[in-house]
Amino acid sequence: MTDIPCSSHSGHSDHRSYSSSKSSQFPPEIVQPVIVVHGGGAGSISKERSERVRHGVTKAALLGYHILKDGGSAVDAVEGAVVALEDDPEFNAGHGSVLNEDGQIEMDASIMDGKSLNSGAVSSIKSIANPIKVARLVMEKTNHSFLTDRGATCFAKSMGIPIIPCEKLVTERNVKRLKKEKAEKSACMTEADKNTGTVGAVALDKHGNLAYATSTGGIINKMVGRVGDSPCVGSGGYADNDIGAVSTTGHGESIIKVNLARLAIFHLQQGKKPQEAADAALCYMKTRVKGLGGIIVVDKSGEWAARWTSVSMPWASAKDDKLQFGIVPGMVHITDIGKNKSPNPCI
Numbered sequence: 557m558t559d560i561p562c563s564s565h566s567g568h569s570d571h572r573s574y575s576s577s578k579s580s581q582f583p584p585e586i587v588q589p590v591i592v593v594h595g596g597g598a599g600s601i602s603k604e605r606s607e608r609v610r611h612g613v614t615k616a617a618l619l620g621y622h623i624l625k626d627g628g629s630a631v632d633a634v635e636g637a638v639v640a641l642e643d644d645p646e647f648n649a650g651h652g653s654v655l656n657e658d659g660q661i662e663m664d665a666s667i668m669d670g671k672s673l674n675s676g677a678v679s680s681i682k683s684i685a686n687p688i689k690v691a692r693l694v695m696e697k698t699n700h701s702f703l704t705d706r707g708a709t710c711f712a713k714s715m716g717i718p719i720i721p722c723e724k725l726v727t728e729r730n731v732k733r734l735k736k737e738k739a740e741k742s743a744c745m746t747e748a749d750k751n752t753g754t755v756g757a758v759a760l761d762k763h764g765n766l767a768y769a770t771s772t773g774g775i776i777n778k779m780v781g782r783v784g785d786s787p788c789v790g791s792g793g794y795a796d797n798d799i800g801a802v803s804t805t806g807h808g809e810s811i812i813k814v815n816l817a818r819l820a821i822f823h824l825q826q827g828k829k830p831q832e833a834a835d836a837a838l839c840y841m842k843t844r845v846k847g848l849g850g851i852i853v854v855d856k857s858g859e860w861a862a863r864w865t866s867v868s869m870p871w872a873s874a875k876d877d878k879l880q881f882g883i884v885p886g887m888v889h890i891t892d893i894g895k896n897k898s899p900n901p902c903i
């Protein structure tokens with residue numbers, strides 16, 4: 557794997573990543589399913605937390621992979637994987653979302669079906685355990701593509717999604733993080749430190765369909781009503797069966813400026829490999845608006861990449877019955893899924 561140089565002031569490439577190294581060759585009728593998930597671009601992750609994060613992303617990737625192997629759609633797989641990550645308090649989505657300046661949770665999520673280009677999104681949603689489920693319902697059960705706040709919650713309720721007390725999603729860790737952030741407000745924290753833990757998934761199913769899903773609590777101490785990139789199709793993700801699927805993480809305001817997901821898709825469309833496309837998009841965001849972040853991508857042939865410019869980005873992929881996982885540059889663990897039928901080999 558070679559990093560492409562990024563014209564940053566440091567004068568060397570600092571894209572971090574792992575990616576599949578060669579193109580899949582397959583007869584068109586037998587597509588090998590692929591799923592890649594991320595747990596958000598982040599700062600340094602302690603050894604103790606690394607273990608929990610590893611558990612979370614590998615569990616989500618395996619869950620999505622089993623959905624695909626059983627004949628489920630790419631949309632089913634990305635939704636299933638993201639639900640698992642939303643339920644895991646280690647990540648900044650669903651249970652474990654970061655708190656806004658008022659100490660409350662406001663979550664954003666989006667999903668896209670690469671076959672029809674239909675998409676669904678929700679923003680500023682509060683008392684729902686799994687915002688990605690509501691985003692999918694917006695996509696499939698309404699004539700709209702984006703619902704926000706009260707309207708999104710009323711719609712979720714009408715669809716039978718349980719409304720829960722917001723406090724159920726708040727973790728002690730995030731209460732402490734908000735307190736610290738407020739105390740250090742004048743201190744210079746890097747974007748990568750603040751914008752952690754958004755979750756996402758991209759998948760290719762047996763029928764060649766692509767999809768993405770992204771879900772987040774946003775950024776710590778954000779203004780009430782702030783909406784980030786994650787629910788914005790083209791910024792938080794994009795999927796097109798003719799090209800590929802992308803889910804992003806990082807500083808939302810920067811991601812929106814460059815339409816990071818669509819930018820990566822554009823580079824794929826121009827013939828770049830997933831790793832090169834992700835690097836080119838991240839490099840542009842870094843040099844043009846000084847934004848850091850991460851991307852997972854799978855193209856229509858099943859080649860995939862996980863790339864980031866933040867310090868770390870937990871990721872996991874499953875393809876050809878191999879589970880791969882990493883957090884920091886150079887770290888890749890590979891397990892044979894066939895030898896471990898459990899949907900969670902890491903417990």
Ligand SMILES: NC(=O)C[C@H](N)C(=O)O
Binds near residue numbers: 648751773786807811
């Ligand atoms: N951790 C993240 O990726 C944050 C998310 N992109 C946002 O700005 O809302």
